[in-house]
Amino acid sequence: MIEIGNISKVFGDRKIISEVSMYLETGKVNMVIGQSGAGKSVLLKCLVGLVETDGGEIWYDGRNFTDMDYEQKKELRKEIGMLFQGGALFDSLTVEENVAFPLEMFTNMSKSERLDRANFCLKRVNLPNSNKLFPDEISGGMKKRVAIARAIAMNPKYLFCDEPNSGLDPQTSIVIDNLIREITLEYNMTTVVISHDMNSVMEISDNIFFIFSGQKWWEGKRNDLLKADNKELCDFVYASTFMKEFKDFRK
Amino acid sequence: MSIFGKNARMINILTHLGAYFLMLRKAFTKPEKMKIFFKRLSVEIELIGVDSLALVSILSLFMGAVILIQSAYNFENPLIPAYAEGVATRDSMLLEFSPTIICLILVGKVGSSIASELGTMRVTEQIDALQIMGVNPVNHLVLPKIVAGVLIIPFLILASMTLGIFGGYLATLITDSVSTNKYIYGLQYGFVPYYIVYALTKTVVFAFILTSVSAYHGYNAKGGALEVGRSSTKAVVYSTIVIILFNLILTKLLLN
Numbered sequence: 001m002i003e004i005g006n007i008s009k010v011f012g013d014r015k016i017i018s019e020v021s022m023y024l025e026t027g028k029v030n031m032v033i034g035q036s037g038a039g040k041s042v043l044l045k046c047l048v049g050l051v052e053t054d055g056g057e058i059w060y061d062g063r064n065f066t067d068m069d070y071e072q073k074k075e076l077r078k079e080i081g082m083l084f085q086g087g088a089l090f091d092s093l094t095v096e097e098n099v100a101f102p103l104e105m106f107t108n109m110s111k112s113e114r115l116d117r118a119n120f121c122l123k124r125v126n127l128p129n130s131n132k133l134f135p136d137e138i139s140g141g142m143k144k145r146v147a148i149a150r151a152i153a154m155n156p157k158y159l160f161c162d163e164p165n166s167g168l169d170p171q172t173s174i175v176i177d178n179l180i181r182e183i184t185l186e187y188n189m190t191t192v193v194i195s196h197d198m199n200s201v202m203e204i205s206d207n208i209f210f211i212f213s214g215q216k217w218w219e220g221k222r223n224d225l226l227k228a229d230n231k232e233l234c235d236f237v238y239a240s241t242f243m244k245e246f247k248d249f250r251k
Numbered sequence: 252m253s254i255f256g257k258n259a260r261m262i263n264i265l266t267h268l269g270a271y272f273l274m275l276r277k278a279f280t281k282p283e284k285m286k287i288f289f290k291r292l293s294v295e296i297e298l299i300g301v302d303s304l305a306l307v308s309i310l311s312l313f314m315g316a317v318i319l320i321q322s323a324y325n326f327e328n329p330l331i332p333a334y335a336e337g338v339a340t341r342d343s344m345l346l347e348f349s350p351t352i353i354c355l356i357l358v359g360k361v362g363s364s365i366a367s368e369l370g371t372m373r374v375t376e377q378i379d380a381l382q383i384m385g386v387n388p389v390n391h392l393v394l395p396k397i398v399a400g401v402l403i404i405p406f407l408i409l410a411s412m413t414l415g416i417f418g419g420y421l422a423t424l425i426t427d428s429v430s431t432n433k434y435i436y437g438l439q440y441g442f443v444p445y446y447i448v449y450a451l452t453k454t455v456v457f458a459f460i461l462t463s464v465s466a467y468h469g470y471n472a473k474g475g476a477l478e479v480g481r482s483s484t485k486a487v488v489y490s491t492i493v494i495i496l497f498n499l500i501l502t503k504l505l506l507n
Contacts, residue, residue, distance in 0.1 A: 050379055077385035088380035091371075102384050105283055160383075 001026045002047070002158065002190055007056030009042055009214075016042045018214045019056065026157075026190045029181055029204050033195055034211035035236060040194045043211065044162055047192065048080060049073050060158065078106055081151030081189075083161040083180075087143035089135040089150070095122065096131035099149045106154065121149035125179060141172035145179070152183055159184065159191040165200055173197065177204045196236075198243060201225070210236065226250065271467045277389040278397065278463075291395040299361050299396070299462070300403030304410065306360060307353055311344070311411040314352075315418025316425075318343050323428035336429045337419070337437020342446070344415035349408045350450040351498050354457035357404065358490045362465035365396055366486035369469030370479035378470070393466040400462035401455055408454045412447075449505045456501060457494050464490040 002024040009017040016039045024030040034040050045051040047058060049065065058065040060076060068076065089098050099118035103109055109117065122128060125145040130138060138146070144164060151159060161180060165173040181204040184191040195201065201208060201222070208225055210218040212232045220228065225237060226247075238244050282288035322339040369392060372378050381388040416438060423431040465486035472482035 048383055050382060074385045074387070077383055080383055080385075082380065082383045084376045084380060086375055088376040090377055090380075091375075104287065105384065105386055154384075 003059040005057040007053045010054050016214050020216045027188045028206035029191045030207045031193045031205035032209045038211045039214040044194050079157045081156035081159045083147050085163045085166050087147040095146050102154050121153050125149045140167050159189045161193045165197045278393045280390050295395045295399035296403050299399050307407050307411050311414040312418040315415030316422035319419035319422045333433040334437030337434040340419040341438050344412050345446045349411040350453040353411045358461045362461050362486050362490045363483045365465040366469035366483040370472035370482040373472045397462045400458040404458035405451050405454045453501050460493050461490045
């Protein structure tokens, strides 16, 4: 479980995040939604320490992340898996080596044990025959799956996904969404997904947080979202013709 | 330029200088796993050293020959002994061409490659991915490049010196500007072994500058492909300026 208490971030004279508080549950997919430029990605970067906050606190299962020094953060990060927008796979390593990389870095596993674990993770994300390929030889969807395999290789307690469906077709998006949900339940992880894809929200979210102009504007469950009367949230959710028609149909 | 403009520029320079030294401090920490460090070191030695050997060899061979022919053209005075071309070729290669000019050429080849590699890793979030895993990215990526540069570039420079002098020898065979015997005599005449120490000391400093300054610009690239290109250009420009500056300082200190 991750607790965020009044975190803020300012770039120059622009307040990107303004006193956001959240309670991100374990074993649930916690989805942070909002328009482009609302501050979602900065919020995620603050959560994992890629960007320093200008105020507030972040607690990982009772451990104050904001008070930790570099070494303590480094230790905690071994419990974190992250899926980046573009996958962020290492170009010079094969798919198998990418997945085995954190194991080689932080465990005393032998080479065969590492490869076994990498193959297990790759099978788990339905990529059994791509071990020897390089990242530039695989599709965008496959890259995302390799990145998920790498993220789960160390059995993380926390999984962060930054727009996991960006650049993917609807079918592949659903595959990635379902994979994130299955893995969250299977490993009982605290999963945080940043997205502005309403399909994903309706497919896999347990808790939803709507960010507007750097502030937490609304929070609730999937079913609450459709009943919400918050203007900014409704403008965001029902922006597409399909969602507008869906809303009319429900009425 | 107004006083405020000058101040802003000075603050900018000091900020970069501070960030550069902070990066070095992060780089020079104990690697997470020595086995991985040595694996990366061997890869970097190949990229920086072995892959540059052909370029360095061709340049040195031809430059040695050109220095000899130019010296012969200029030393037509009967008061200048005939072996002076050999002395000039040897000392030019040892004192300046091999340690300084070859390092400046390596800035263009190796420095831009380091900056674009790290810059691409930065903009494609590969460096963020390392950081999230709990890896010290500066130590993991930058340290092997600096160590490899400092270890292998002196060998490239020794090869350059040898090939440059050999290039001069070949020129005596191909052209009739200087007799081969006089050239060989000139190579041995008044040889100061300290020149090798001076050249290698300069080389180690230049290798450190070219790898670390280029790594700094690549590591701190922001934005997209355009910025990666810019960081690569900045790496070459700043490494060149710093090397030229240190060339003057070291020459004054070591040959005074």
